[in-house]
Amino acid sequence: MNYRDMSMAELLALAPPGWGGVLLDGLWLSLQVAGGGYLLGLLIGMAGAAGKLSGGPVTRDLLACYTTVIRAVPELVLILLLYFAVPEALNQLLVMVGQGEVEIGPFAAGIAVIALVQGAYATEVMRGAIRAIPDGQIEAAYSLGMSAAKTFRRITLPAMLPGALPGLSNLWLIATKDTALLAVVGFTELTLAARQAAGATKHHLLFLCAAGVLYLLVSLISNLVFKALEHRATRGMSHG
Amino acid sequence: MAERRLPPHRLVLIAIVVLGVTMMALQMRWDWLLDYRDAILGGLWLTLVLLVTTSVAGFLLAIPLGLVQATGPRPLAWLARCFCTLIRGTPLLLQIWLLYYGLGSLFPYLPGVRGSWLWPYLTEAWPYAFVALTLSFAGYEGEVMRGGFAGVPRGELEAARSLGMHPLAILRRIWLPRAVQRVLPTLNGELIIQLKATPLVATIAAVDTYAVFGRIRQETYLVYEPLLLMALIYLILAGLITLAFGVLERSWSRRSAGD
Numbered sequence: 001m002n003y004r005d006m007s008m009a010e011l012l013a014l015a016p017p018g019w020g021g022v023l024l025d026g027l028w029l030s031l032q033v034a035g036g037g038y039l040l041g042l043l044i045g046m047a048g049a050a051g052k053l054s055g056g057p058v059t060r061d062l063l064a065c066y067t068t069v070i071r072a073v074p075e076l077v078l079i080l081l082l083y084f085a086v087p088e089a090l091n092q093l094l095v096m097v098g099q100g101e102v103e104i105g106p107f108a109a110g111i112a113v114i115a116l117v118q119g120a121y122a123t124e125v126m127r128g129a130i131r132a133i134p135d136g137q138i139e140a141a142y143s144l145g146m147s148a149a150k151t152f153r154r155i156t157l158p159a160m161l162p163g164a165l166p167g168l169s170n171l172w173l174i175a176t177k178d179t180a181l182l183a184v185v186g187f188t189e190l191t192l193a194a195r196q197a198a199g200a201t202k203h204h205l206l207f208l209c210a211a212g213v214l215y216l217l218v219s220l221i222s223n224l225v226f227k228a229l230e231h232r233a234t235r236g237m238s239h240g
Numbered sequence: 241m242a243e244r245r246l247p248p249h250r251l252v253l254i255a256i257v258v259l260g261v262t263m264m265a266l267q268m269r270w271d272w273l274l275d276y277r278d279a280i281l282g283g284l285w286l287t288l289v290l291l292v293t294t295s296v297a298g299f300l301l302a303i304p305l306g307l308v309q310a311t312g313p314r315p316l317a318w319l320a321r322c323f324c325t326l327i328r329g330t331p332l333l334l335q336i337w338l339l340y341y342g343l344g345s346l347f348p349y350l351p352g353v354r355g356s357w358l359w360p361y362l363t364e365a366w367p368y369a370f371v372a373l374t375l376s377f378a379g380y381e382g383e384v385m386r387g388g389f390a391g392v393p394r395g396e397l398e399a400a401r402s403l404g405m406h407p408l409a410i411l412r413r414i415w416l417p418r419a420v421q422r423v424l425p426t427l428n429g430e431l432i433i434q435l436k437a438t439p440l441v442a443t444i445a446a447v448d449t450y451a452v453f454g455r456i457r458q459e460t461y462l463v464y465e466p467l468l469l470m471a472l473i474y475l476i477l478a479g480l481i482t483l484a485f486g487v488l489e490r491s492w493s494r495r496s497a498g499d
Binding site: 057058061062069071072073074075076077078080081084085088089173177178179180181183184191194195198202204205208209211212215216219220 | 247249250253325326328329330331332333334335337338341342343345346432435436437438439440442443450463464467468470471474475478479
């Protein structure tokens with residue numbers, strides 16, 4: 001293939017020999033991993049915040065360990081741990097109890113890493129947002145005879161959203177950018193796809209910049225969406 | 241300060257952790273540590289050097305970036321905002337690769353670069369790592385500094401002006417110290433994030449802690465031990481940063497309270 005004489009449009013074309021399609025496939029994979037990890041991370045964060053606020057002393061200490069360790073160890077190291085060490089340990093355990101081996105692919109490992117990291121940060125974001133709700137509102141819900149689950153769904157969740165959304169939108173941006181790290185274990189998300197296209201065509205600057213533009217678009221669009229969500233969550237409050 | 245007694249559940253947790261660590265120390269293979277001691281120390285050194293130099297350089301860049309966004313003329317403020325958005329909107333790994341593989345591939349074609357004094361540096365990995373990490377820190381911290389500058393009460397600046405202080409003197413003696421004081425609590429987290437970003441330079445063949453342990457993993461075929469030790473090292477470094485900031489913040493708040 002003679003990439004040297006191709007124009008920029010031909011290089012970025014969706015169909016091969018252009019590499020645009022490969023980039024978009026990478027972007028789609030990145031978004032899937034980021035989305036899956038983010039949603040799982042929100043669940044972990046919700047449970048973590050609940051545990052930190054109303055759990056017993058042991059739960060609270062364990063959660064403190066979790067959030068501290070995850071936030072101090074580089075994501076790149078966590079990815080290696082989850083991709084190489086955890087499956088190995090899991091399989092040794094499975095073999096010990098006489099089960100077959102399982103294989104954890106880069107996709108699942110990627111979602112797991114992002115969920116774990118996001119969960120640690122989301123725990124702190126949500127804990128802060130829930131703490132900021134005046135106690136009286138939750139007490140009022142209980143005094144009206146609402147169950148704990150209903151109180152959470154109808155009072156705590158909507159009341160904490162305005163406080164939590166800025167932090168959560170930041171976390172989503174971190175999630176999309178963290179997917180790039182999966183390139184080191186050979187997962188062809190956007191960054192690695194761009195690198196492969198760059199390596200094959202020798203047009204390094206073009207493809208890495210194109211990937212950058214795609215990431216930038218994702219973050220700009222996400223910003224707009226979260227702004228709208230924030231606006232909706234804070235309706236009835238003064239916007240100043 | 242009165243001695244604090246540890247609650248019993250915490251004693252049990254600590255006992256479990258100590259037991260786990262001793263089990264790991266005794267049961268696992270650590271004989272490779274001696275062979276790789278120098279390599280690990282060398283990697284640790286590069287990690288620390290990168291962390292300190294890029295944070296300092298990035299912070300120095302962040303001051304004008306924040307200041308321009310807070311008060312500067314429109315075009316400059318717009319440029320600074322674009323820079324911050326660009327840095328914060330794309331992954332650092334991509335930025336590092338863009339500099340190393342993208343820009344790096346252009347340099348040989350530029351006339352005069354090959355013969356210049358710069359050339360020996362441009363063929364190595366660490367200058368690209370340094371520039372990428374510095375720009376990244378500046379981008380994130382510039383946004384923080386903008387908030388810091390904007391948050392200094394107007395009255396303090398007006399008081400300085402009414403005393404006839406030169407604008408530069410105001411910046412040096414009132415505005416900057418007050419802004420830095422405001423962002424100090426967030427700086428701890430930013431530094432830990434910067435520490436966690438340093439392993440990315442291993443992808444462009446700079447030999448930091450992460451790269452050394454990658455080599456150890458390849459050469460010894462050990463799955464757990466190098467990874468666990470590496471995680472522990474980063475954990476300790478992050479702990480040291482937090483500890484240092486605790487001391488710094490206490491001394492700072494004592495000083496401002498004593499004034």
